[in-house]
């Protein structure tokens with residue numbers, strides 16, 4: 001994904017009355033101001049009492065975009081953060097689209113700050129200039145003599161709340177090119193003391209997540225699903241379910257994917273569903289086991305790859321390997337992984353009195369959900385509203401191109417007379433088993449070294465189930481047959497590797513696959529960075545120094561990657577681990593950001609490895625909220641390490657073996673001793689933070705384990721490769 | 727049948743089967759949504775409430791067994807001085823990310839500090855083991871508990 005924002009429209013305004021100022025975009029892209037939000041779609045709302053509300057076009061899954069976008073507005077407008085509130089935007093791809101996604105509103109790919117950075121600042125700056133202009137007019141002073149400080153317009157001997165000028169400002173034209181602050185003028189952007197706006201509500205139980213939607217008279221729906229994906233429901237017997245108090249009825253879903261069970265509440269729905277006897281037609285069901293998928297991948301890795309990703313000269317690489325002084329070789333296997341966010345999937349649909357439909361949901365891609373609902377409910381999109389609420393984690397799961405769970409809710413709702421709201425709830429088991437998984441992948445890498453330990457050829461083969469092929473994102477991310485998400489992080493690596501050739505073979509999907517925090521980088525970073533480590537050791541070189549040779553600093557990409565590598569190594573005391581400990585390192589670029597991590601471990605794989613400390617350095621351009629960037633590194637590291645320590649989704653005859661957290665054990669508090677994060681000061685535009693912490697974590701751990709034991713882990717998870725954890 | 731429930735100092739009469747998990751009574755009947763559903767099998771801690779001052783998993787606690795007990799949820803834990811200190815520390819350190827696990831984390835942490843006002847990092851890890859955070863905010867949870875302990879000492 002390229003991180004360049006498109007130019008936003010010019011600014012305009014309409015006359016208006018009333019004591020609220022909205023600044024936002026008109027359909028078509030013109031920035032405008034108004035006194036009501038029905039005439040435009042605002043980014044910021046200012047009330048007569050001076051309260052400022054940022055309208056957030058992204059969903060909040062924990063990565064902090066609500067605080068981040070509010071920071072951008074507060075910075076330019078002249079507010080303190082404690083004067084800011086936020087609200088989520090409605091679904092409207094013309095105005096609230098992700099500028100990196102085209103005409104689509106969505107949160108993903110670690111793009112929230114990157115695509116909003118200028119847009120939200122411009123909205124704040126426009127509001128500031130209009131409020132000042134209104135005050136200057138009223139006071140009869142020069143606008144240049146006025147400033148907004150902490151929500152007060154001051155200067156020329158005057159001082160008043162911005163709220164006093166909201167009505168007058170809303171009648172002015174929005175400035176076409178409001179002046180944005182220089183980086184040197186920032187008070188809030190880059191300020192590590194800025195706190196999250198949602199901390200208090202999330203600590204006292206008042207924060208409302210999708211699952212906390214309780215509408216009057218609502219029903220709860222759970223869906224009886226087949227054990228094997230692709231099986232269809234042909235019939236059911238609900239005589240036992242009718243004995244369950246609160247059971248309302250059961251109905252076959254129109255696509256036969258399951259049976260919807262309607263009940264008065266969640267517990268009744270769970271029990272009634274358990275009591276339902278469904279007849280399944282398994283003739284088209286998936287019956288492969290994970291071993292079959294793995295075998296298919298391994299066979300593909302040994303065959304000629306379908307795609308030569310960069311078009312490099314394979315024959316030359318073959319020749320280099322044939323002549324090499326030594327060849328280092330490793331095969332990698334990455335299993336299916338579930339997202340397993342803590343809030344099970346759910347959403348609620350209601351029909352309002354005037355016949356519109358509202359979906360209450362924490363979706364990452366409202367535009368696709370909106371379209372799916374219009375189709376299933378046979379209603380125009382204008383009559384459907386999406387009320388975005390907090391998501392209790394997602395990591396990509398609430399972003400299926402198929403709008404999977406929302407479509408189920410819509411089908412269940414469409415089968416009623418629509419007089420009662422329908423809340424679709426997944427159990428943890430549904431969430432685990434009806435997953436859209438990080439696909440299984442294999443890599444096989446052979447690297448030739450000359451007598452001096454320098455790389456002469458790098459033959460890298462990848463095989464796996466593509467994520468993006470066959471989705472609406474195909475046009476943007478699939479080029480000449482190559483699904484970019486299968487190879488990102490390899491063929492586009494900043495390392496300058498001589499004689500590198502990257503081959504890709506697609507494997508037929510045995511199950512539904514999906515992006516998962518950091519997408520392809522979850523496996524490519526592991527393969528690249530474990531291989532780099534093996535090669536460095538084979539060359540008898542220090543792993544940090546060896547990597548730096550291939551990041552010679554004549555390119556910005558290389559310089560930034562080398563920069564975080566050096567910083568992490570320095571902060572971790574690279575080369576001088578505490579007694580009885582060993583270190584491993586990995587560095588990777590993803591989503592425009594560069595992250596290096598050093599993991600320090602104690603113990604042995606037999607007696608138990610303990611992860612004592614992770615030291616991280618990140619360069620994500622301008623860190624709008626540095627403490628949030630730190631938190632995302634901490635969380636991203638935990639996500640990467642936890643899954644690769646001990647998690648995998650396996651299939652037996654097409655049936656998912658894992659059912660709940662006990663057999664898909666989450667990272668626990670004692671698993672990582674300490675995490676220290678260093679954010680590199682930067683003037684580059686903001687790039688990703690939510691995902692880039694994840695990719696280097698597992699390979700850095702694997703390299704630390706290899707340093708203590710000579711055990712090279714090619715096949716994940718680590719516990720299956722013979723590592724126990726203390 | 728009607729069962730009476732003493733929750734956050736108030737008595738509620740609930741029409742439900744005694745086998746109903748307390749979690750679903752709190753959420754679906756009383757519409758108090760701070761207590762979360764994460765797994766339903768006592769392995770994530772999102773549903774943690776206090777029963778006579780002790781943290782329990784409400785997904786594995788049944789209505790029929792709690793009739794005479796005093797139940798406290800996240801909505802009222804701020805009235806407790808330990809709960810208030812933890813909430814203050816959580817805001818100071820921005821512990822939360824998605825936030826979904828955090829009611830349960832705080833309810834468990836109150837239990838820890840009540841029996842051990844100055845826990846070591848190892849003691850925190852061992853007591854909080856059952857509270858999963860899929861966003862992996864653990865490092866800040868640990869720091870938040872240490873900070874609350876400091877606040878309470880002052």
Ligand code: FES
Pocket residue numbers: 762763764765766767768769770771772773774783784785786
């Ligand atoms: S919901 Fe009770 S422990 Fe997970």
Ligand code: FES
Pocket residue numbers: 062342392393822823824825826827828858859860861862863
């Ligand atoms: S903050 Fe998201 S699960 Fe803990």
